Amino acid sequence: MTTQSAADTTVEIATGVPATWDATGFAAQTWLNVGKIKNLGEFGKQFEVISNNYLSQRGTEKRKGTWNAGQLSMEVDLNGDTGQAMCETALDTDADYSFKVALQNGDAYYVRGLVTGFRTMTGGPNDMVRGSLQVELNPIFTTTAEVAAIKDPA
Known part of the structure; x- marks a missing residue:
């Protein structure tokens, strides 16, 4: 991957389980855009x-233990779009949802996770009313390996 700006990065959410646990199965899901994202933060495997x-x-001797798939920590301007509404619905369930993070160069990361927080932030008089959205990522189990994210180059 070459260096690139984060501009044009999008995040989408889908319900249900992919038909197959690979990029093709995830891509076939019905996706809703989570709009007005200001900051996505970082995600990925951490041991x-x-x-x-x-x-x-x-x-001190050190070894690797278990790994955590991480989290998506999004800051969004609240606008009530269908993706944000689905995230609010997901907050009230114990089900994993699929998320797609698409970079400007066409690379996409497909992950599964639990929406564990969606808080309103008001800030000051020159701030937009925002939301702080937390998604705790779960590893994806396949028949051959455990993966935290499937990278699907477009």
Whole structure:
């Protein structure tokens, strides 16, 4: 991937489960755009570090433990579009939803997660009324491997 601006990045949400656990299955879902996103933050696999300290040595030994798929932390201007409305609906369920993050160069990341927060932020008189949207990502299980995101180059 070459360097690029985050401008033109979009996020979409879909209900249900993909027909297949690959980019084709995710792409076939019915997607709704989550509008007016100001900041998406970061997402991706992060490992826990297991630290071991022994009396017989001064240095700490470290190993990789389990990994966490991360989260999508979005700041949006509230506008009531269908994608934001679906996120509010998802907040009141325990179901995973599919999310698609599409970059300006056409690369897309398909992830699954739980909407765990959608809070209203008012700010000051020169601020838009915004929402803080949290999606905790779950790993996707396939028959061959566990993946946190499937990258689908367009």
